[in-house]
Amino acid sequence: MIYVVMGPTCSGKTELANYLMDKLNCEAINFDAFQIYKDMNIGTAKLAKNDPHYQKYHLLDIRTPDQNFSVMEYQELCRKELSKLLDKYNDVVLVGGTGLYVRAVLYDYNFNKEEIPVDEDLLILSNEELHKLLEELDIDESKKIHVNNRKRLLRAISLIRHSNKKKTDILNEQTHKPIYKDIRFIYLSPDREEIYRNIDQRVLSMMENGLVDEVKYLLDHYTLSLTARQGIGYKEVIDYLENKTIYTRSVELIQKRTRNYAKRQVTFFKNQFDSETYKNIEEAKKGLGV
Numbered sequence: 001m002i003y004v005v006m007g008p009t010c011s012g013k014t015e016l017a018n019y020l021m022d023k024l025n026c027e028a029i030n031f032d033a034f035q036i037y038k039d040m041n042i043g044t045a046k047l048a049k050n051d052p053h054y055q056k057y058h059l060l061d062i063r064t065p066d067q068n069f070s071v072m073e074y075q076e077l078c079r080k081e082l083s084k085l086l087d088k089y090n091d092v093v094l095v096g097g098t099g100l101y102v103r104a105v106l107y108d109y110n111f112n113k114e115e116i117p118v119d120e121d122l123l124i125l126s127n128e129e130l131h132k133l134l135e136e137l138d139i140d141e142s143k144k145i146h147v148n149n150r151k152r153l154l155r156a157i158s159l160i161r162h163s164n165k166k167k168t169d170i171l172n173e174q175t176h177k178p179i180y181k182d183i184r185f186i187y188l189s190p191d192r193e194e195i196y197r198n199i200d201q202r203v204l205s206m207m208e209n210g211l212v213d214e215v216k217y218l219l220d221h222y223t224l225s226l227t228a229r230q231g232i233g234y235k236e237v238i239d240y241l242e243n244k245t246i247y248t249r250s251v252e253l254i255q256k257r258t259r260n261y262a263k264r265q266v267t268f269f270k271n272q273f274d275s276e277t278y279k280n281i282e283e284a285k286k287g288l289g290v
Contacts, residue, residue: 005020137166
């Protein structure tokens with residue numbers, strides 16, 4: 001059985017995943033887009049390395065923050081890990097907050113790895129011009145790609161030109177049915193007010209526990225990739241360190257943006273998965289019968 005533990009930020013996913021691993025005598029795979037990065041620990045609420053469960057997790061700390069990382073790469077890596085673990089155990093736990101990652105792994109998403117030729121007229125355009133062109137061709141896809149990610153901009157535009165289809169249309173044509181049997185989707189859904197209180201407190205704890213020093217270390221040791229820089233908490237602290245905002249404002253922004261992110265997570269998980277929904281961890285333990 002594949003147990004997928006999901007929910008918004010601060011809903012208790014890691015605690016429930018650890019409980020399931022202990023009870024089922026199995027291991028877990030992370031599907032949080034930022035916990036894949038080494039040295040990004042406090043801001044991602046990553047499990048501490050001295051925690052006894054850490055060694056049972058896969059796809060934590062697999063990239064350095066100077067590397068970009070895509071859902072297509074995650075899909076390939078996670079399916080390999082999942083295959084190995086299913087050969088070794090009766091059960092596997094997947095846990096995280098990046099819904100698209102786990103959906104790409106468990107459903108028949110095809111990202112079309114074939115090389116797509118890039119027309120010469122695109123090569124002379126600036127990143128801003130490429131992004132504007134993509135907005136005209138596929139507004140939904142343009143919202144997913146940063147203006148400075150030239151490689152992805154060129155690929156997205158070229159895909160449209162050579163297939164006469166938007167990427168969103170190509171994905172929508174796929175059936176997106178699960179490719180694995182025996183999956184239990186477990187959705188932790190505390191009240192919104194509780195989630196927001198937990199988020200605000202977690203952000204304060206992160207700052208008290210050294211998030212600013214963590215970001216200083218990252219800036220000193222890496223040229224952060226576009227992907228890594230987008231992590232909530234990191235971009236706000238970077239702005240603070242670059243004197244673009246004051247400390248209290250950066251804290252407020254982290255709290256606000258994390259709450260907004262949690263709201264988007266709720267919408268995605270509720271609409272994309274047929275889940276067993278529980279208000280809290282104790283309710284989930286009873287309902288799962290594990």
